[in-house]
Amino acid sequence: MEIVDLINKKKYGGVLTNEEINFVIENYTNGNIPDYQMSAFLMAVYFQGMNSDESTALALAMRDSGEVVDLHDIHGVKVDKHSTGGVGDKVTLVLAPLVAYLGAKLAKMSGRGLGHTGGTIDKLESIPGFNVVLPLDQFKQQVNEIGCAVVGQSGDIAPADKKIYALRDVTATVDSIPLIASSIMSKKLASGADAIVLDVKVGSGAFMKTKEEAIELSRLMVQIGQKANKKVTAILTSMDEPLGHKIGNSLEVYEAIETLEGNGPEDLTEVVSVITGHLLAHAGVSKTSEEGYLLAKDTLKKGKALPNFYQLVEAQGGDVDFVKDKNNLLGHTKQFVITAEKDGYLETVDALNFGIAAMKLGAGRMKKDDKLDLYVGLDLHKKIGDEVKKGDAIVTLYHNEKGLKDAIKLISESYVIGNTKRTLKLIEETITEWEL
Known part of the structure; x- marks a missing residue:
């Protein structure tokens, strides 16, 4: 098998087999395929696309290029969420303690911000002492004990995706829906959760500018999840204005605490409640996502999950007294x-x-x-x-x-x-x- 033959096959619209996609990813990750040939391959995919079977094979090959986290010793259904990135998106900061309070297990690996989109890890680091790097055993133990943990993504997760994304960034192939879907899902599938809700942002502040693009991306990611035997739901949420009122790392932690107190912005409260509703249904905590949504919204309104946020901060070494006076975050x-x-x-x-x-x-x-x-x-x-x-x-x-x-x-x-x-x-x- 030769990479030039596979470039040619995709260039003319051919459908690649699982074996062929595995060959490309394994050999590029190992350095046997040079950047210039991988660039040609990515451009062929950009123009010819990939069907859902090819996209799934690509996601799984990138997943298997590094560590696949085993969470089997966390009791119950492990849930996760992912946002495609927006402005003022502090959903995880509210959702993690909320899900934990309601009885599901959220084992979350998050990223840092780049460009106009903020990163959950940066936001948490605005809390003095908060540790976003935990050994896997400690990470799993914390989820078992308090229902949630939020850490930075391991460098061993999907290294093929990191290498390919860097190349896409300089070859004008970032905005390819099969490549976006496979990139996102490779990391989510490697993170070990049983059920995933994807928050796909659409609008002026999102990567997906139109609803049609967002639907196409969402359907493909859900299909990849289904083929990989994961429960996946995608929700399209508006990013025509920032989510909530505050933008910036400590400011978003402040607003997350406001929301957990029951005084948060309507839009943030709604998005968190909808996502939580689906996670609770996937985890068997509620019979339906609608029931889970109502439970989540009522919990936020009454401020019941706020102690779980403080518990998360304390468990990961953060200064609880600092965040209890949220004005410190200003x-x-x-x-x-x-x-x-x-x-x-x-x-x-x-x-x-x-x-x-x-x-x-x-x-x-x-x-x-x-x-x-x-x-x-x-x-x-x-x-x-x-x-x-x-x-x-x-x-x-x-x-x-x-x-x-x-x-x-x-x-x-x-x-x-x-x-x-x-x-x-x-x-x-x-x-x-x-x-x-």
């Missing part, structure tokens, strides 16, 4: 307030630009080795559809001077106040394996 930054110049309604928000503005302040990375300022970011005082009066605060910037001028300019150009009261549809669609 840090010692300076503040700059952008106000409305006229009356009306907030009609549109460019979520992508808000994420970029937070990054310019130091909340996000342009390159993987950039150092973050964990206490800067944005607080959006108005959501789409809200009434606005001249002089009302629209956005507060928490800053330490870095990037302030650029962020102010970007934000000022990224929202529209008009005469129309708009309503966003938060949950666009849900795709489950039995609907395929």
Whole structure:
């Protein structure tokens, strides 16, 4: 078998066998296939696509290129969730203690932020002492004891995906749905969970800009999960404006605590409740996802899962007293307030630009080795559809001077106040394996 023959086969629209895909992944990971040939292969896939069998084979080959986590000694059904990335997405921070309180087991491996999307691991590290690196035995023991753990993704998980993604980034093949789906699912399948809910963001602040693209990606990821004998549900959620009000690492922890207290933003509470409902159904805690949703929403409203958040922080070495006074999470930054110049309604928000503005302040990375300022970011005082009066605060910037001028300019150009009261549809669609 030769790589040039497989490039040629895919170039003309041929369907690759499992054996052929395994050959490509194994030999590229081992250094037997050079970057220039792998680049040609990826471009052939970009133009010709892959069917669900090929995409599944690709995901499994990348999964098997490294460590596949064995969670069998965690009691009960192990659940997990994954977001395709957005602005202000602090769902995991709320969902982990909520799921644990309600009796399911969440063993979560998360990533760091890059570009305009924030990373759960960076957010947790804004809590002094919080340890995101746990030995596997300790990770599993913690899930057994308190129902959840959130750690950084091991470098041994899907190394083929890391190597291929770096190549996709410089060969203009990032936006290929089979490659995106296989990349995401290789890591999720390697993480060992029995049931997974995928939060697929769609809109101006998401990688998937249109509902049609998001549905195509979601269906393919659910199919891959089904073929790999995992319970997978995909939920399409709006990212036409940031999720919640706060963007930035410590600020998002603050808002997560607010939500666990029962005082969180409606959109964040809703998204967390919907995802939790499906996880509870998969875990057998509730009979249906609808029943699980109602249970989750009621639990949040009554603040019952907040002690589980403190328990998570304590278990991973974080300073519980620090987060119990959540104002500590606002840090010692300076503040700059952008106000409305006229009356009306907030009609549109460019979520992508808000994420970029937070990054310019130091909340996000342009390159993987950039150092973050964990206490800067944005607080959006108005959501789409809200009434606005001249002089009302629209956005507060928490800053330490870095990037302030650029962020102010970007934000000022990224929202529209008009005469129309708009309503966003938060949950666009849900795709489950039995609907395929």
